[in-house]
Amino acid sequence: MSFSKFLKKSATIICAAGVVLSFQASADVKLIGSGASFPFPLYSKWFKDFSKETDGVRIDYQAKGSGAGIQDFINGTVDFAASDAAMKDKEIEQVKDGAVLLPMTAGEVVLAYNLEGVAELKLPRNVYPEIFAGNITMWNDPAIAAANPGVELPNEAITVVVRSDSSGTTYVFTGHLSEINNHFKDKIGQAKSPQWPNSAKFVKAPKNDGITATIKQTPGAIGYIEYGYAKLTNAKTAMLENKAGHFVAPGSESGAAALASAEFPTGNLPNSDVPNLIAWVNDPAGEEAYPIASFTWLLLYKNQDDEKAKVLRDLIEYCLTEGQKSADALGYIPLPENVIAKVREAAKLVQ
Numbered sequence: 001m002s003f004s005k006f007l008k009k010s011a012t013i014i015c016a017a018g019v020v021l022s023f024q025a026s027a028d029v030k031l032i033g034s035g036a037s038f039p040f041p042l043y044s045k046w047f048k049d050f051s052k053e054t055d056g057v058r059i060d061y062q063a064k065g066s067g068a069g070i071q072d073f074i075n076g077t078v079d080f081a082a083s084d085a086a087m088k089d090k091e092i093e094q095v096k097d098g099a100v101l102l103p104m105t106a107g108e109v110v111l112a113y114n115l116e117g118v119a120e121l122k123l124p125r126n127v128y129p130e131i132f133a134g135n136i137t138m139w140n141d142p143a144i145a146a147a148n149p150g151v152e153l154p155n156e157a158i159t160v161v162v163r164s165d166s167s168g169t170t171y172v173f174t175g176h177l178s179e180i181n182n183h184f185k186d187k188i189g190q191a192k193s194p195q196w197p198n199s200a201k202f203v204k205a206p207k208n209d210g211i212t213a214t215i216k217q218t219p220g221a222i223g224y225i226e227y228g229y230a231k232l233t234n235a236k237t238a239m240l241e242n243k244a245g246h247f248v249a250p251g252s253e254s255g256a257a258a259l260a261s262a263e264f265p266t267g268n269l270p271n272s273d274v275p276n277l278i279a280w281v282n283d284p285a286g287e288e289a290y291p292i293a294s295f296t297w298l299l300l301y302k303n304q305d306d307e308k309a310k311v312l313r314d315l316i317e318y319c320l321t322e323g324q325k326s327a328d329a330l331g332y333i334p335l336p337e338n339v340i341a342k343v344r345e346a347a348k349l350v351q
Contacts, residue, residue: 029311033061035069035082037207038169038226039105039296042330043082046323050315057311065207067166067192073099073299079308081299084168085192086278089270098302100274100350102343103295104319106259106333108227108250109173110292112215112235115139115154122147125241125291129181131158131222133188134197139220147247154220157201161214161223164204166192172294173224179282180243180291227255228331244287251290255333258284258293264342274302275346293333300350309350316347 033047040063047059066083073081074094092099111128113121123131127143130136136143140153163170171192178185188194196202203221205214208229215221215235222238227250230237239247248254261284265276281293300312320340327334335343 028056029058029307031057031059031079031308031311031315033059033069033080033082034064034072034078035061035299036066036084036168036296037063037209038066038084038107039082039228039332040208041228041232042105042323042327042332045326045330046319047315049322050318053318054311054314059315063207065163065165066168066171070299079304080301080312082296083299084294084296085171086297087299092269093271095301097304098272098274099269100300100302100346101269101277101297102300102316102346103277103279103335103339104298104316104343105324105327105335106255106293106295107331108255108258108290108293108333109169109176109224110227110230110237110250111222111240112212112225112230112237113222114215114219114236116219118151118153119236120148121151121236121238122247123238123240125180125243128238128240129177129184132160132162132177132196132224133181133184134160134199134202135183137201147241156220159218159221160196160199160202161211161218161221162196162202162204163193163211164206167207168192168296169208169224169226170194173292175280175282176292226331227251231331240291242287242289242291243283243285244289246287248288248290252328252333254288254290255293256336257286258289258291259295259333259336260289261285262295264339272302274349275342277342277346295339300347302349303351306351312350313347316343316350320344 051057051059066085069081070083072078124147139156175190178190205211208225211223211225212229212233215223239249242248262279262281264279269276324334
């Protein structure tokens with residue numbers, strides 16, 4: 001073989017190899033997401049399992065809080081985000097490529113506590129908002145004692161553990177407290193980062209896992225976390241009095257009863273043809289309903305890279321089918337069939 005023919009053949013092989021490498025590179029899709037820590041245990045399983053079952057796909061999700069996830073989504077630094085607070089209209093309007101908000105699962109916000117010797121704790125609806133407003137400060141307060149006859153409550157100050165980051169869990173929790181207690185509404189109100197009482201007995205910790213760890217390490221502490229974290233860490237949680245006057249423990253049945261009254265809007269998101277799938281249940285009326293439950297949303301760009309859009313649509317379908325089967329075991333509420341149908345239809349708009 002002449003040297004010139006050798007060069008031509010080598011060039012052909014190199015070009016062919018380049019085509020193969022180029023194809024392999026285009027077949028690999030990496031998705032980066034950030035946001036809510038509320039659904040992180042479930043999302044972590046979903047994204048890991050989907051990546052294992054889908055060749056060439058890798059999903060990295062950082063649970064940094066709903067507020068940070070929304071900001072990343074607005075700034076375009078992620079492929080998707082997650083939020084327990086959904087998004088406000090003014091936030092949605094800042095998303096250049098359009099936003100699609102999909103409720104993917106639901107959960108309960110529970111009050112975890114650390115009281116030695118107290119296996120069961122009941123908190124009336126006129127009590128627990130006042131604890132987080134800083135007005136009830138002792139565990140043996142008469143209002144707490146009256147709801148727990150026979151329980152030896154300590155003469156000990158209550159340490160209240162709240163989120164240090166911008167949090168959708170906080171948004172859901174303060175929304176409920178504001179709904180049932182006017183004093184809390186006027187003093188603190190609903191927010192992802194509210195102004196909590198300026199007290200040495202109010203301690204801040206990041207994300208759901210941070211609050212969970214702080215409660216477990218602090219005798220006399222109480223704080224709000226997602227039920228899945230309480231379930232995974234065997235944290236003790238209080239029974240809360242619901243709108244019907246019943247003390248209810250968190251769980252899949254009481255959570256599903258709470259979501260049964262959720263009503264989705266009939267219109268679209270602002271300046272969009274995307275259905276509005278943002279619904280809140282701040283104080284469910286069902287007799288067996290746990291009082292603090294909420295959907296949590298994935299935030300997707302309506303207009304984006306075709307290849308990533310296809311993977312994201314496949315991911316959503318996986319989460320709506322196989323993914324829902326693992327929700328209950330991890331402490332989440334599987335989506336009702338009517339909600340799954342709405343999510344599936346809206347996901348088609350991700351292109």
